[in-house]
Amino acid sequence: MNKPLTGHIRTDGEAIWIDDYLKLGGYQSLSVISKMLPQDVTKLINDSGLMGRGGAGVSTGFKMAAVPMGEKAATPKYLICNADEMEPGTFKDRWLLEGNPHQLIEGMLVSAYAIEASVAYIFVRGEYKLAIKRLEQAVKEAYSKGFLGQSLDMHVHPSAGRYICGEETALMNALEGKRATPRSKPPFPPAIGVWGKPTLINNVETLCNLPHILNHGIDWYKALSKGVNAGTKIYGVSGHVKKPGAWELPMGTTARELLEVHAGGMKDGYEFKALLPGGASTDFWLEDKLDTPMDFASTAKIGTRMGTGTMIVLDDKTCPIGMLLSLEKFFKQESCGWCTPCRDGLSWVAEILSAFERGDGREADIAQLERHARLLGPGSTFCALAPGAASPLATGLKYFKDEFLRHIQEKSCPYANHLHR
């Protein structure tokens, strides 16, 4: 029971289908909530301390409580599961979607009950073909068993495929068939969301927590964690480590434990240099931060962010500037093109980093990159994509200054001969 989200997921790659899911105690939380008022479910989630797992770490109960309730509330209300998972280095939701789709549906039923939503969407990354197939199958099963179709209708909506569709308001535009550009906030989705109606949107992992909290209570839930925030967390490690992967562990597990114990340490011949703790949109961490408990509060305390909790490890044989280039190229390509700093600034950043890689970097370029890292930070762009892109850039410039200078001096990439440049 210390891995409530993933403990039952089969190791042969097959999903848990309805009969097995029921045998494992699935959909039991529905009988728990049937004895509760919707507001009491929200209060319970709020008290559990569950924080959203999509990256920003906002209290799930707080968001639920922001949805207007009662007679006067506009209807229909919508619940959306954000399964767009396109954050580089992040592959935790996929595990849950492919392995245990009914757990997500059950979580959505709990959430929909609490906010009195009558329509739900699972907005899923288009490339997640297997997940889409399994979700569709599971939704069909849930309908045939009568879990869905009574008070809640559910649709699986494969994304047409842009990173920005994961941003919650761009997602809503995409769902409505509009261009996937973010919306102006305020108004926030709980008040005015998809099709102008109250909408709650949560990450896959967030929603998968709900049945277990209902079934086992908040004391149990809090006890799962060894950090400040409650519950378990699916962490992941990728990079040149011995055993890249994803594991459900107590919230607050340190980066060092993840790296050294669960991922088995660096591959032979590779030294640790730095890591991005939670996808591409977070700050680089050096050795000194490895003992920080990976939870929202502890990372915020040292002025950084955990993000999705799925880390990308940088080693000594890989060019940090090459890594930055591939990250920033991604962000540039995925910029929705709505606001100027992100649209034209990230293109400039990518051009400069490409110049460094081909040995055409100049001293003035570093200042230009630094300026961009500052200007793309919070407060100047329309949404959080650009600040996300600025995080690795700003810290990369700080930690790898020498590497930039070496590229200029040697007029080429010093790692150029290595396989993994």
Added chain:
Amino acid sequence: MPTIFIDNKPYNVQPGQNVLHAAVSHGLNLPYFCWHPALGSAGACRQCAVQHFKDESDTQGRMVMSCMTAATEGSRFSINHPTAKSFRADIIEWMMTNHPHDCPVCDEGGECHLQDMTVMTGHNKRRYRFKKRTFENQDLGPHINHEMNRCITCYRCVRYYRDVAGGEDLHAFSASNKVYFGRFEDGPLDSEFSGNLVEVCPTGVFTDKTFRAYYSRKWDLQTAPSICQNCSLGCNISPGERLGTLRRVQNRFHPEINGYFLCDKGRFGHRFVNEKNQVKVVHPIGPLIKEGLMIGIGSPRASLEANYALRKLVGADNFYDGHTELEHRLLSKIMEILSQHPETASLEDVRNADAVFILGEDLTQTAPMLALSIRQNLYKRAQDGAGTQGIPDWNDLAIRNAQPELPKVVYLAHDIPTKLDPLVTHKISTDLESIQDWIPALKAAKNPVIIAGTSLGSEPLIRMSIELRKMAPQAKLCYVLPAANSFGLMLLKPKSTPLLTHRGETAIVLENNLPLSTLSHLHNIIAIDFLESETTKNATLALGCGSFAETTGSMVNNEGRAQRYYSVFERREQRPESWRILRDLGDFSWQNIDELCAEFAQEFPIFEPFLKQVHNTQFRIDGQKIARQSPEFSGRTSMYTNISLHEQAPLQDPDSPLAYSMEGYHGDMPPDLASSYWRPGWNSVSAFNSLSHATSGVKLKP
């Protein structure tokens, strides 16, 4: 009126405004792109950044987008704060990374909002050292030129074309720094309002193709305030001339009529002014020797002054309507109705109405800006709906995302599909069998408008309009009439078109092309017109007059609003006003339009309030006439040297307070005299933000 502080100075602002709108209305130099007074805010370009302070003691502040921030009482901002100021220069630098550096060969140059904003931010040194991104252009048809490399991705074009005008064939494609604004494939733009892209786009992407074919810089164009001649709505326009040809027409803001927009008929329908087949001018013209019966046939496309002069010449008993007999009957009915119910609706009334009942008019075709006003009406209803959810009127994105349920506004009786159909709440056929269904909505409405007109030639529809009006005394009436001055002509009480059977009659036909059936009965025609027609060809005597662009006169639009249009230019071979030709034929003594109008007002007191208010030939500002040419107007001394080496003396204009000259008054002026918007640092149409938005024209009651 709330007061806000910008750089520690207090400013009164309109309630509900955003900070950007407030600042530019006060003439402050705050650059912006994606905001537009008619489109609202989008928060996309990030150009309008200012510093926002919590209170007087806060010196740090926080950078915000002024277009996305409400100007609430006591709030404090800084335009000059170094953080916001340098950020605005950064924004321009980003936009310029891909922008061509060839203003001198760009059609927008000299009236380009991007040029102005670039200069305003002070960005002038290129640091971006990489290749520019380039696009391929599209052929968008005969009216709009497309040069995508000049795009700064402000999204104004699609927000206007799709969201405001309801067009579907222009969109934003792709993403990142490759967003492309165009059609799915080459082809003419579908919308009847595509021309506004030229003014909405702040750069040289969308420009006027008809202008480009015979191009001139803005500062080299001679302009004057004018009135569109293409339908009965009387939209305000600003035509521009150079070297004796009319080059383009731009919008001239009128708050109660066209606002910021024109239809394509109005913008591109002026080319006839440059046609070669003009009727020859005869000069001098001696008095006509009256022999036998002489009748005059007036014209709904000629000025009030010309129609009056004709009436005077032939006498009231012999003054006939230039409309068809059927039109005359319908118009008489309309005039009779309006003499009892004179509250006609302006386009602004239509934009604000809570219900609109349309009887048999396909507005997109018969009075296009009326159709656009109905689209604008529904947006206002959306603003109202979103307002109840706390969304301010300027927050365009939020309003569209809120998708408030719209009240039922548009009721249409028509038998064919019309472009407004998707907005129509309830459509019935013109046999009006189910008109009963409209009555509850009509009676319940607070400020409804009933629209009818002459286009279907149906008297029952016009009779129904008054039946509806009787049931709803709060309703305003709006009639779509056959031509620009139909209303004015009817006020001169012409007789219905004569049955012409007597030999020996002389008929003076004023600016009108009569049907062959009528012409064949006439034996002695004196035709006055600008372009050759069947009528001038069949005339005993054809006398050439000037077009609207080179004459000054007055017209009355469909709401009964009398407005004056001023001649934009004089050709080297001058073409006289029709009233001057008629003056000479009748041996009258009027030396200028004022003298004619003095007599006119005496005979038709109904025009007196208008003729009192209109800016006549005596009007001066600072003792000066108003210059039609900009101070930068070039080539004055040499532009006609191909004809004569002698410098031409400036032409005199006896009929208006305007001068065919760069000399004269250039500053702030009454809205009906302003034809070219300019402020220091603001060379594009955006200069209008800080100028007068007052109304003009005088409504007359039949």
